[in-house]
Amino acid sequence: MNDLAAVRDRLSAAVSAGMPSALADLSRLVACRSVFDARIEDPAECVRAAELVADLVRAAGVPAAVLPASDGSLAVCGRVPLPGAPRVLLYTHHDVVPVGDVEAWTSDPWTLTARDGRLFGRGAADCKGNLVATLLALTAVREVCGSWPVEVAVVIEGSEEQSTGGMAKLAAAQPDLVSADVIVMADTGNIEAGLPTLTTSLRGTGSVRITVRTMDHAAHSGMFGGAAPDALQALLTTLASLRSPSGETTIDGLDAGGVWEGAAYDEQRFLSDAALLPGVGPLGEGAIGDLLWARPAATVLAIDAPPTARVTAAVQGEASAIVNLRVPATMDPAAAQHLLVEHLRRHTPYGLVEIEPLTLGRGFAAVTDGPAYDAMREAMRAAYGREPVTTGQGGSIPLTVALADLLPQAEIMLLGVEEPASRIHATDESVDPAEIERLALALALFLAGLPNFC
Structure with missing residues (x-):
């Protein structure tokens, strides 16, 4: 089971077989109105989401606890020790942004709805789609390999969208929760559907x-x-x-005058992604990537x-x-x-x-020349059938910087199921189920193959 190529087909079959259950879990998660703001949604919804997430993590094989953070949010944390093996922390979050004007949605934002090959609902991509993809990967590896060849830790935050710092303070107070050699943060996505993308820069x-x-x-x-x-x-x-x-x-x-060294952002794709009106062009005189991530x-x-x-x-x-x-x-x-x-x-x-x-x-710049990055690039290449690219992101993920400070030697990588058509934080947020399946397979291949690179 050490040869990544030898297990790919079995892991792919396990991921595909697990998709119906994963999408059913996604439907249950989207139904939780887990906006961490008592002025907007009932706080009981965040409790319901955290308890459901804990049940799903346990079902995937990781003993999980619901832990209160200093900001009042609830984090789900668990670990399966494996002394001597690479330690991998898998991160995502279960809170979501408000839905805004419900009438502006084509379908009920709290009901996962299939339409035109996509699944619509608040949090379908950001970040509950990432959550089910992560758990699907864990389940597939355990089914195929019998156990995980790495030490697995899971952290699922409850207040990422509010940036209130609860998880960062919890990690600082209990560093054993997040101790890791590799941190995989499933809270970003691909620059286009089907193109595997690692986010290496946060402004x-x-x-x-x-x-x-x-x-x-x-x-x-x-x-x-x-x-x-x-x-x-x-x-x-x-x-x-x-x-x-x-x-x-x-x-x-x-x-x-900065210059972006990652994947170029095609101007025509930018016009579409940003929904610019006819006759309106992008600002500035540099390349789109320069303007977004280097200046x-x-x-x-x-x-x-x-x-x-x-x-x-x-x-x-x-x-x-x-x-x-x-x-x-x-x-x-x-x-x-x-x-x-x-x-x-x-x-x-x-x-x-x-x-x-x-x-x-503070921003974040990943160090990408370590063995875990090599393993992830290989896993993504196999799962997506395309060469991985790197990109930046204008938004911030506060815990990324906090973890980089706590664990300066850890390799930190950001990826996910989101892509431009997902319209995260907007009305009619959606996810492409194929992106969930591809990410789950990439994560499964990564977990199964990482010891070969370390």
């Missing part, structure tokens, strides 16, 4: 709130407009300074100003905005955020300016 992030004040109250535009200092106009001028005429982010002192990007997330539905003829005395900054994994987000603050101050033409840093998160 760092920081956001600030800028407020411009010029008058104690708004003033009639007919009586004072032209001379009265307009706070909203000052703010808009400031925000406009964050972009060059071509649309690239321009923050004084911040390097904007900083400042985005105005929100502005506090009078809505057009309640317009009055008035010059505004106060206006504010939230600016989010994403930076390449190798860039210090704290230093970049400081430069953003100074830039905003410098480019506000008039008024009293207050700038408050809000969030800050």
Whole structure:
């Protein structure tokens, strides 16, 4: 059973045979409204999800416990020791983002619904599809090999989408839960369906709130407009300074010349993935990958100003905005955020300016030349029938950085069932069942073959 090629067919058959059960489990998981926010969904739904996940992990052969984290979330953790063997930590999460406007969904977001060859429902891809693929892989290896040739640990977080840090604090307090030589984080996906992709870079992030004040109250535009200092106009001028005429982010002192070394992002595919309207093109003058993963990007997330539905003829005395900054994994987000603050101050033409840093998160850059990466690339090549590629991701997965700090020698890889058509975090989220099956086979081949590489 040591030859990866010799076991591929048996593992493939086991994964295929397990798919109906895995999809039934996915249906039960999607039915749990596990949004970790009591203002939006009943907290009992997160408890229900955690208990169901624990049952599924135990059924896959890993003794699991539901552990409370400091933020009030519930994590499912388990381990099957195998002294002397490579230690593999398998990570994903059972919480989901809110569904938003239910009426905007084509079908009930809490009912897994088959349509056009895909399965629709909140969390179908992010991240409950990744969860069932992981458990299917564990089950297949145990069935074919009799036992796992590696030490297996499982961590399934309950508050990843809220970034409240519960699992990171739990891991720091109980490092035995996450101790590993290899960490496989199933929380990303492929750049296109069927193309095996390893995410090797996560951007760092920081956001600030800028407020411009010029008058104690708004003033009639007919009586004072032209001379009265307009706070909203000052703010808009400031925000406009964050972009060059071509649309690239321009923050004084911040390097904007990085080049992405991973897989290229085809411009036509980007137009489709980002749903750009006809006649609208991407910003900037570099390659898409450069702009997304190798250079900083400042985005105005929100502005506090009078809505057009309640317009009055008035010059505004106060206006504010939230600016989010994403930076390449190798860039210090704290230093970049400081430069953003100074830039905003410098480019506000008039008024009293207050700038408050809000969030800050480090990026992650994987070290990809270790034996586990070799094993995963080989497993993905066999499972997908295509050469694996690497990509970056603009979002952050906070636990990734925490685990890299706790386990600096561990190889950390990010992968998953998500792909552009999945529309994660949006209405009509879905997953391609074939992606679940391919990922499960890749993970099974990886677990079965890893000892050959270590």
